[in-house]
Amino acid sequence: MEFGDLGLKLHELFENRTELTNKGIHRPPRAGIWGNRTEGACSIVLSGGYIDDIDQLDYILYTGEGGRDPKSKRQVKDQEYIRGNKGLQISHEFNLPVRVIRDKVTKYGPKEGLRYDGLYYVSDYERIRGKDGFFICRFHMVSEDQNIISSLEKSKSFKDELPKIKEYVVSKHERKPEITIKIKNLYKNTCQICNEKLISPKGLISVGAHIRGLGKPHDGPDSIENLLCLCPNHHALFDSYAFYIEPHTYKIIGLEEFKDKKINILHKINNEHLEYQKKLFERNN
Amino acid sequence: MEFGDLGLKLHELFENRTELTNKGIHRPPRAGIWGNRTEGACSIVLSGGYIDDIDQLDYILYTGEGGRDPKSKRQVKDQEYIRGNKGLQISHEFNLPVRVIRDKVTKYGPKEGLRYDGLYYVSDYERIRGKDGFFICRFHMVSEDQNIISSLEKSKSFKDELPKIKEYVVSKHERKPEITIKIKNLYKNTCQICNEKLISPKGLISVGAHIRGLGKPHDGPDSIENLLCLCPNHHALFDSYAFYIEPHTYKIIGLEEFKDKKINILHKINNEHLEYQKKLFERNN
Numbered sequence: 123m124e125f126g127d128l129g130l131k132l133h134e135l136f137e138n139r140t141e142l143t144n145k146g147i148h149r150p151p152r153a154g155i156w157g158n159r160t161e162g163a164c165s166i167v168l169s170g171g172y173i174d175d176i177d178q179l180d181y182i183l184y185t186g187e188g189g190r191d192p193k194s195k196r197q198v199k200d201q202e203y204i205r206g207n208k209g210l211q212i213s214h215e216f217n218l219p220v221r222v223i224r225d226k227v228t229k230y231g232p233k234e235g236l237r238y239d240g241l242y243y244v245s246d247y248e249r250i251r252g253k254d255g256f257f258i259c260r261f262h263m264v265s266e267d268q269n270i271i272s273s274l275e276k277s278k279s280f281k282d283e284l285p286k287i288k289e290y291v292v293s294k295h296e297r298k299p300e301i302t303i304k305i306k307n308l309y310k311n312t313c314q315i316c317n318e319k320l321i322s323p324k325g326l327i328s329v330g331a332h333i334r335g336l337g338k339p340h341d342g343p344d345s346i347e348n349l350l351c352l353c354p355n356h357h358a359l360f361d362s363y364a365f366y367i368e369p370h371t372y373k374i375i376g377l378e379e380f381k382d383k384k385i386n387i388l389h390k391i392n393n394e395h396l397e398y399q400k401k402l403f404e405r406n407n
Numbered sequence: 408m409e410f411g412d413l414g415l416k417l418h419e420l421f422e423n424r425t426e427l428t429n430k431g432i433h434r435p436p437r438a439g440i441w442g443n444r445t446e447g448a449c450s451i452v453l454s455g456g457y458i459d460d461i462d463q464l465d466y467i468l469y470t471g472e473g474g475r476d477p478k479s480k481r482q483v484k485d486q487e488y489i490r491g492n493k494g495l496q497i498s499h500e501f502n503l504p505v506r507v508i509r510d511k512v513t514k515y516g517p518k519e520g521l522r523y524d525g526l527y528y529v530s531d532y533e534r535i536r537g538k539d540g541f542f543i544c545r546f547h548m549v550s551e552d553q554n555i556i557s558s559l560e561k562s563k564s565f566k567d568e569l570p571k572i573k574e575y576v577v578s579k580h581e582r583k584p585e586i587t588i589k590i591k592n593l594y595k596n597t598c599q600i601c602n603e604k605l606i607s608p609k610g611l612i613s614v615g616a617h618i619r620g621l622g623k624p625h626d627g628p629d630s631i632e633n634l635l636c637l638c639p640n641h642h643a644l645f646d647s648y649a650f651y652i653e654p655h656t657y658k659i660i661g662l663e664e665f666k667d668k669k670i671n672i673l674h675k676i677n678n679e680h681l682e683y684q685k686k687l688f689e690r691n692n
Contacts, residue, residue, distance in 0.1 A: 160588055161584065162584055203609075215584070218584070299445070299500070299503070300445050303444070318640075320643060320649070322644055323692050327644065355603075355612075358605060359607055362607030362612060406608045406609070
């Protein structure tokens with residue numbers, strides 16, 4: 123499997139899937155995901171086949187593979203984290219670049235054939251009930267190139283209208299550590315779930331965890347009311363929807379060993395952010 | 408405090424510290440680190456003052472501040488993670504870019520005045536006994552620009568000889584997930600220290616942890632004999648030198664609750680890597 127841009131020109135056009143296969147850009151002749159459970163995924167083709175897909179050009183909600191009726195194209199079975207879906211899960215974990223190719227049948231696709239639209243990263247993923255009522259694996263893909271809308275505009279290789287260019291307010295590098303340090307100091311690096319303190323010669327270890335995630339897809343604010351002080355284990359469990367904190371009561375729901383316990387709380391938490399994370403928990407469980 | 412390159416030209420020259428102060432490139436008139444405990448550090452000046460500094464141009468071992476006798480310039484007291492040192496610690500935690508400026512008195516410095524050498528990242532840090540016998544905080548700084556040696560060669564603003572250009576074999580993006588996935592599967596995502604399994608709707612959570620770190624400064628191999636399967640908490644504690652695993656016996660040393668216990672072990676671990684990590688533990692404790 124080949125990762126990266128392979129020297130391709132951004133918005134380069136291809137006649138058909140066979141050309142992509144032969145040139146090693148997207149090897150599988152039919153599958154949307156080129157990926158597996160040991161290496162991750164290196165490319166996807168958007169071909170408008172899934173009703174749960176959402177395409178904003180610089181940001182894609184991409185439905186994983188499996189469980190569709192080949193005739194009606196509707197979901198008739200749950201999807202699982204296997205094959206290509208597992209590949210995209212690994213691409214998230216290891217932050218691997220994924221080539222994105224759009225077919226002419228998609229909203230922002232080319233007039234003819236297929237178009238290479240550069241590298242995207244899997245910013246998040248979830249397993250939720252899709253519109254047909256079965257579980258789907260859904261991957262949030264963010265374009266590496268924040269100017270992709272204007273670059274495509276210049277290329278002229280699209281059908282009708284492109285989405286409006288958005289202003290990006292918070293970028294990764296603009297995020298400042300102050301408030302994360304504040305929350306860690308406030309709780310003296312003690313986890314609000316298990317009250318553990320991890321001691322090391324480099325200092326106490328804790329994580330300033332955003333309740334509603336920063337950036338795509340969650341767009342949560344970088345504010346103290348959206349932060350918790352957690353140990354790395356409870357941070358990972360929280361972010362993977364293994365538990366949630368009940369709004370208003372601040373009870374821990376989903377972890378057997380902390381059943382009906384309240385979190386340790388010394389600062390004002392925005393209940394709307396807790397509601398948001400609770401909804402994600404419910405969607406994923 | 409201003410982070411980033413501020414629009415500076417790589418290898419731009421400055422007459423003296425006052426110019427750096429006035430232009431807001433490095434505000435403190437004398438201190439080597441422009442940083443604090445709430446925002447991190449945004450720039451450092453290398454001025455050859457510390458006998459424990461090592462400069463390879465693309466890679467710097469930078470001694471923190473404090474504890475020196477102003478006359479003899481020798482270390483007379485331990486350094487602590489405070490002020491600028493705390494700032495660089497935060498720059499490591501949040502992966503903030505640090506401007507590096509070299510003074511003419513340093514080995515690879517300019518003929519006259521000071522030279523801006525681009526952005527570096529703090530890849531690691533430690534608190535170890537320096538040559539004068541006192542504890543120093545030492546920061547491993549890696550140039551963002553892997554071609555810095557040749558770009559400086561072209562600029563001609565240096566004194567004598569530059570270090571040889573090295574071939575970079577392993578870059579971040581070339582690292583493949585296969586072996587990390589292999590170790591996680593082998594241990595069924597169970598931590599080799601505490602035997603805990605973290606369960607979430609996204610799957611089991613564990614970390615494939617390198618015993619001897621990849622990349623600068625440790626240059627460990629990306630091989631299964633250099634990997635452990637840990638929970639995020641024990642991964643963070645291991646990487647911060649809170650404990651080590653005794654070579655050959657595989658006993659956990661440093662964690663009270665696992666005193667004299669052996670790690671769970673199902674694969675061949677290279678004892679040399681365990682020796683390496685043990686040495687780091689001893690240097691930092």
